[in-house]
Amino acid sequence: MNPLAKFGAVCRMIKIEHSVFALPFAYIGAFMASDGKPAIFTMLLLTVAMVGVRSFAMAFNRVVDLPFDSKNPRTQQRPLVTGEITPAQTWAFIVIMGSIFVLACWGLNPLCLKLAPLALAVSAVYSLLKRFTWICHFWLGGVLALSPLAGWIAVDPQFTVPAVLFFWGIVFWVAGFDIIYSCQDTEFDKSVGLHSVPQHFGLPTALTISSFCHVVTSIMFLMGGWAGGLSWPYFAVWAVVSAVLYWEHSIISAEDMSRVDMAFFTLNGYISVALFIGVLLGIYL
Template identity: 75%
Template sequence: MTAVSTPVAKFGAVCRMVKIEHSVFALPFAYLGQFIAAGGFPSIKPFLLLTVAMVAIRSVAMAFNRVIDLPFDAKNPRTQQRPLVTGEISPVQTWVFIAVMALIFVIACFFINELSFQLAPVALFVAVFYSLLKRFTWLCHFWLGAVLALSPLAGWISIDPQFTVAAVLFAWGILFWVAGFDIIYSCQDADYDRSVGLNSVPAHFGLESALVISSFCHVVTSIMFLMGGWAAGLGWPYFAVWAVVSGVLYWEHTIISADDMSRVNMAFFTMNGFISVMLFIGALAGIFF
């Protein structure tokens, strides 16, 4: 077991535990909802509060997932270098971190507006419950998608406290987008999941069927993003970017197969990080043109 004593090392271990770099998936979609609702650049207060809230709740979800899954991660060769497994961070420290991040999230929601504050407990429940679902159902990927699907809704209500058709369509798009790429990512653990009784689409249906289901999810994603842009009244730059994003989603499924998962990390992080950032840029340009 590795002990981490210096504050800098501890901070680095925490960042690795929650995979802070994966914030690129959720934050652009939260900003997408916020900027569209504002009709352009929002004021600095809701922008900063939304950023704090999103980072906080994502940290809660990731840390809760890591501490709950510790017995499984310790046995899985792919996850044995995670900070909780190596001892760089203790379970007690992780629970304290979860409590602090949850409190920061609720406080940020309080200062955003009344609806955000009222929905904060619901968002926290949705975020943490995902970690338990893999023990019961292969639908866990879609619940994870629902967690990130809160992003455009949160961004929208931070400016306009109501649920709109455009925000809901983007949310559905994100739900299927995340479910699709999480199914791809979980293909790496299909054999392990079956051996320990965990549920996932690849473990339940096999790799070939899982990739078909993932492809279907991303077709739905493309349709929902198209309809979301139309409902939001975005201009042509958004739809140009939408076409590129749809092409990237298609390409993502051409570089992996049931017989060759060697490029799964490229499909999971590189391409999907590109998708979230580009769609936000496209939406921003579509507001003004």
């Protein structure tokens, strides 16, 4: 395989386009911590760190889940399953991405560097939890929810109330849409002994839990904006985001999961970007 094709396979393996879920929240933390004036070099290092840790986590997930992905009809076209990328190459990629993440944290400040190994460990554990507990969705939420904390401490190395509120908002936001996404694999999870909320509680209850998660998300995002002293434009965007979350649940049901991809990818991608824009407007206007 030529280098360009290999690069494309790596991007597909880690779903590079899904960085849109995490990066805006890291930027939210950085802009709120700096009153809208983060240093360019800090933002550059923060971006490198976020891409590095996300790539590390996705590649680790793919390689440890290879035995399951090779059996699941939905995942049999993933590059590791098809042989476009080998497990050895994936492990090398994991080491490289982890090293890049640690170096970026070193360039930010001592607290970021101290927390770097913990962040890598937390992001890796998610891939193993689904073997033991349906709480894995909330752990994944916690992994992505480190984004606003990371953005904040990259600028101001301390934990603050607004950053923590956004943290919890993202925990439940991600858990909610990951529960929806995992509904596609309910029968497969049962057959191989993997755990998920849909597999454990059934589709109707899983969708109810997902709805509850997104109600909590809306509340946390509201409180985070209030605690951060953001102005009215943020709350206007917050209202739109809350409406989108409601719509997300209105287009799927236990009887019709045909729009899961729209709920998971399209709408949630818009939510993270919209909230970042809302924060910018809430700071500057």
